[in-house]
Amino acid sequence: MVDLNAYHNDFENKWCPGCGNFGVLNAVKKALAEQEIPPENVLLVSGIGQAAKTPHFLNCNFFHGLHGRALPVAAGALLANHDLNILVHMGDGDCYGEGGNHLLAALRRNLDVTLLVHDNRVYGLTKGQASPTSRYGFASSAQPFGSFSDAMNPMALALSQGAGFIARGYCGEVDHLAGLIRAGMAYPGFAMIDIMQVCVTYNPVNTYSYYNERILMIDEKEHRADDWQAAIHMALQPEETIPIGIMYQKETRPFTSRIRTLSDGPLIARTRDPSAVQAVLDELG
Amino acid sequence: MVDLNAYHNDFENKWCPGCGNFGVLNAVKKALAEQEIPPENVLLVSGIGQAAKTPHFLNCNFFHGLHGRALPVAAGALLANHDLNILVHMGDGDCYGEGGNHLLAALRRNLDVTLLVHDNRVYGLTKGQASPTSRYGFASSAQPFGSFSDAMNPMALALSQGAGFIARGYCGEVDHLAGLIRAGMAYPGFAMIDIMQVCVTYNPVNTYSYYNERILMIDEKEHRADDWQAAIHMALQPEETIPIGIMYQKETRPFTSRIRTLSDGPLIARTRDPSAVQAVLDELG
Amino acid sequence: MGIDMTVTIGGAAGQGIQTVGDLLALVCHRAGLYLMVINDFESRIRGGHSFMQLRISDEPVYAADDGIHLLVALNRGSLAVHAEEIRAGGYALIDERSEGDDKAGEGGEAGIAVVGFRRLAEEAGGRIMANTVAAGAALGTLGAPDELVESVIKDQFRDKSQTVRDNNLEAARMGRNAVAEIRFDWRLQWPGQNPRGKLVSGAQALALGALAADCRVACFYPMSPATGVMVGMAGYMDRFPLVVEQAEDEIAAINMVIGASFAGVRAMTATSGGGFSLMAEGIGMAGITETPAVVVNAQRPGPATGLPTRTAQGDLHFVIHAAQDEFPRFVLAPRTLDEGYETMIRAFHLAEQYQVPVIVLVDQYFTDSLGIAGRKWVVPEIVERFLVSDAEMENPARYRRFSTSGSGISPRAVPCAGKARVMVTANEHAEDGHLSEAISDRNGQMEKRAKKMKRMVEEMRSPEVLHPDSSLLLVAWGSTCGVVREAVMRLRRENHDVGAVFFSDIWPFPAAAAAVALSGPGQFVMVELNASAQLGALIRAHTGLHAAGAIVRYDGRPMKPGGLMHDAMQYLEVSDG
């Protein structure tokens, strides 16, 4: 195992003390170390928000782009070089709000990246507005009379669209989360991990104690990962308990293996052949 | 019943002869006539595409806007005047491609409009590229080696997000479709109707005979509309048969009834009170 | 000018800088003093270094100033950051050291008073009141009358329990007592007058203007520094026919606004550059469908995510040209709080009168700063809607939404309000609203839309000119006019021959008025918060007049009079000499 410190950098962390993102950060380090992926071989891609700052706090390559747009950036990078190890960090607003359309497309592509949604059910960086996963009635400065929308159900969404790796993690269970990330990275295809992440500043509803009282680790023996019915049941159940773990997993065909061109190796590694272009031009007379 | 001709206008139709959109158009007329909604009391909102041209061929009010953006336009109109009868016409590219994020939001809002997706599984107006509902491998000028993405499953998507009215129609069954539209308009909340619409020009796969061989009307006696499990089963079943009808229906709380302000009547009908503004200003000293 | 001093409250994000600052501002406001309060945030929620800076005066002030008279350092780091800015004779109030304090910050040349913010708060009833102690100490140093301080605290905590209120009063008192010994050179003469106006932020001024203009639908996606405008409206949903709805993204927001406006109510959105980018196509749709829409763009430095919590004026060219092809629009850049309120009323009026999008172009400095709005804010008795109904039509069945006859402004009806069918498309269209590719329809509609520009330019207010005959005119727009005004006043006091030209109405460009304003005997120099002096380029393109130079900043910070005066001197020396 690579030393955890190898993933550490000296860039000043900008999260609130006690923020659930620290748990996620530690889980990522752990997962990478356990897989012995040296930091220089990791590419982190993120949108904009508190979650999306994660890459700055790891000693890896990163592209920290626009609010909502991490998945297409990751897709482009993957097309250029499908040997990359890509982790995508997004917030719930980032991924399910502004970036919702890209999530739908990533599911359709079965984009072979691991998506970590730091789901704190609130817009953290912009100071606490309701997010797509905030519950109906969630009150904030921008929603003084409560949010008028129902919460999105990301797990059920992914299940409905045939996703092959769907997991839920919790920032308070770092080792468990590290395991999910490892499994997600090992999965050939789109691995979606929705992480219950506590925002100690703007979400007074979904606190550590809220989760600690409800979290239930999925028992691999009881729950067969390829049982879709059981998975959808879990995804839709009322939040009296919150199962965490791999909800669903099946074999699928990852995006980059669907594209014939890529079977000859990553685009970035291919050599250019000017004579092939000349041949095309010659065909035109 | 209002005379069907009341919905007719003289604007030249721009669809290909034989296009499935004609069936949809006729079903809409029929549904409106049966409900006795005079044409001047109907607002049609659409995006851009062949489907989205539908409003031009009806003698109603309409807003034919931008590709992908019909749902937010409809949402705005509804906020202004929630007494409006709004039908939203979109193509599959329009609604599930460019506009995917707005569909997710309309589901979360439970936006009280009736959405008709003319789902021809292809981009018609732009000459035949793969759409989000095109099957994996669908070949076209833009996808000469086939589409690399799996098809979206719109019915399952809506089911996964708690939608309260989900139906599938077929352009070849006009009366049946008219019934669905009527039911959708009567439903208080978001009514989503995905219509199997044949594109005779660009989709050689999903033809009239393709559907005629597979279509199966949902028997209201056999299938209880409030049986979510049965509905998701239908939505996910392989396309050997294609059930049409109301897949799922339950009571929900429509968007405009969630907003306290609107309980005093449509915004457009409220009177302005300058003294109330003055009172606010006076509070600031 | 008698009183003119700056109090800075520094600390980490989340430490409650705002609580301290608000108390100080409220006390000064109530005492009849003038204020200019700027907020300097980092894009984070906790930690780092933020500050709030209050310039307090007995005359109107138009900008934040350099130098600090009194620093309230909520942590030691703040002392380190600001030590050098403290004027000789100034003071820093700091907390007693305690565990977890960072090591930095040991003073400088200022007087330092160690006050046990946290310790005294605990004595008063709880650590949470450390900020009240700090505020009490600061106000004590300034010599604020006790009754005034107490009345403000009572009001601030009026929704809390009696105990909370009492504890805070006690905390403030303890803070004051702790500084009783300090002899502060700028101890204020408290005028004890009535407030000089409303104490509001720019965001509030815009929100209230929208309310006064009868805006009924506001849709937005949160984005600093524009969110405050929407938050400023949301709280009134229970008292007005108003819905403020958070959209799934900015594209939805602008489309919702257009939908609401089409259906017949006044509607708006507010965003910053990134969101405005996403709205470009929608703004074009407002253009071709001739649907009124008011869009506030509160600028921050870019490109892209840029500096989310800082200020800039870099989007001027972009907002004028955003969206493919050409269509008429207004761009208005209010300079002051009063003008912010009035501009919103005007924006809605112009949007409906001309059936065009109106962009209100402000910036983080404008929206996040507080000040005293001194003008009376008039609430229009009537807002004109410029709508037609069946009754006004010869034959509603023949209603043509995009009729080309007449002034260029077609009759706008509301859908489902009568027999007239309202048919609208974002494709090019015939007069009846159906899509059309006919050359005659295309040209007819393009020319009809273009025709509006002629009348629109007449709506533009001429730039304000100070001392037109000066040898140097400083030219600014929007919120930057404040600091220029301040600098010009000071330079003139030093006998420099300098004036200013201030633009708030920018598009359609008031070329004739600009040429008059800029054709004085002297030269003119642009002062803008963008790299290329974008207004300068507009002036050049539309009047042929060239600025002699440009004083620009793009560091995201508000411009201060000192630096501006320094840079202006470079031009003055030439012209003076």
Add this chain to the structure above:
Amino acid sequence: MGIDMTVTIGGAAGQGIQTVGDLLALVCHRAGLYLMVINDFESRIRGGHSFMQLRISDEPVYAADDGIHLLVALNRGSLAVHAEEIRAGGYALIDERSEGDDKAGEGGEAGIAVVGFRRLAEEAGGRIMANTVAAGAALGTLGAPDELVESVIKDQFRDKSQTVRDNNLEAARMGRNAVAEIRFDWRLQWPGQNPRGKLVSGAQALALGALAADCRVACFYPMSPATGVMVGMAGYMDRFPLVVEQAEDEIAAINMVIGASFAGVRAMTATSGGGFSLMAEGIGMAGITETPAVVVNAQRPGPATGLPTRTAQGDLHFVIHAAQDEFPRFVLAPRTLDEGYETMIRAFHLAEQYQVPVIVLVDQYFTDSLGIAGRKWVVPEIVERFLVSDAEMENPARYRRFSTSGSGISPRAVPCAGKARVMVTANEHAEDGHLSEAISDRNGQMEKRAKKMKRMVEEMRSPEVLHPDSSLLLVAWGSTCGVVREAVMRLRRENHDVGAVFFSDIWPFPAAAAAVALSGPGQFVMVELNASAQLGALIRAHTGLHAAGAIVRYDGRPMKPGGLMHDAMQYLEVSDG
């Protein structure tokens, strides 16, 4: 000029206008004639009226012309539409009447030959070949040599069965025989030479240029008239290290391009105005992250959905200013097919050399028209990548992607290619790539980026000038230069003292070269396909020179020499007189 004639094929969308036109074009091309083929589509798939127009000449032609020598009317409606354009002595070939024909269209003053397109096709083996009959008839009227026609048909149907091939040959022959009696005044002298170059569309020229430039990832969302560029590349995915992927929307497309480019390959997208609007924020991200990106904007009339299948040059100001705040970019507007190919190679080169977005600004007229590209298309032996690797760094662990030392162009490495960490953010950042709000970092990066502009402007090619000493210069950019060239040639033949200035490199604006080009003794007049003469405004803003006027069109149709000459005369009369 010997040969110069226009053949128009008109019909309903879906009738196979393209099949007829392509056969004609291929035959002319193979015979060594020059061609300019424009397509006039409605935004629909079936019905309505569309046409394809071939101008055929034995000398290079630069624009479509007015007047029709030979009309092939696939339906009666087309005859009605075009009858008045047919020159005296011209001919119209029409089908026999049959059921379902619309009633319109009974000739005019042209000669009319009724040919049984459908009947003869049935005789030859099937109605589907009606278009081949029509092509045969048209080519027969033009006197095309049989062997030539047959060789082209054989090639066109080479992937089909022998029977299909033979039936089509027969159909063409029957068409020719049916017109054997016609005495057509402009019957061509068939030169029987080798082709004068490649017969390609503008979209193809751009696609092939991108291929030659080693573009490896192309992401797009379909949008007329840009889709052809992407379709033109997609077919080569099996022969090149190239992936063409349809994105879920334009926002995704530009972000995918940036992701691919960041990860190390050349990448591009193509769209039209509405899609470009949605890409604005992404283009800003390319700007601040200094990621190369090539974006083709094929313009159509707007605003918003506008006229989807028609042409315009209305986006110039928008693409120059798109996205919040300021950053360097290139805008290149190729004028010809040859230049289209070369511009793409240059665009990718410049994008990587300067680490900036490059916008290639074309239009529907450019992408959808076919012509003969006469220059040799060079495939660069090497494409320079301007990348650094660990080996070139002193210490890869200290690699700073956004180093401010040096020329303004920071060293660009590829992620996961060595020890160097590549850290990139769309926030403002420090040299190492981490986000930073420090004034020094902000100013450092802004100034570094701005510095590139100095060198970028030196890359700009000067406008081409024809007859600089003329009393009137017509000034155009992009594809409109063709028709201006044609008009100038004709006007000079009529002894008018007129010249032209042609811009293809537009941003950073080559102000010095423009001033030289426009400072001749005469006056200049803008010729643009937009309402306000946008290039004229740029010229004014950057050189202070004023156009004497502007000849503009915004009707969505390509400009023709006749109308342009007519409008130009207005200025010439003044200067001639």
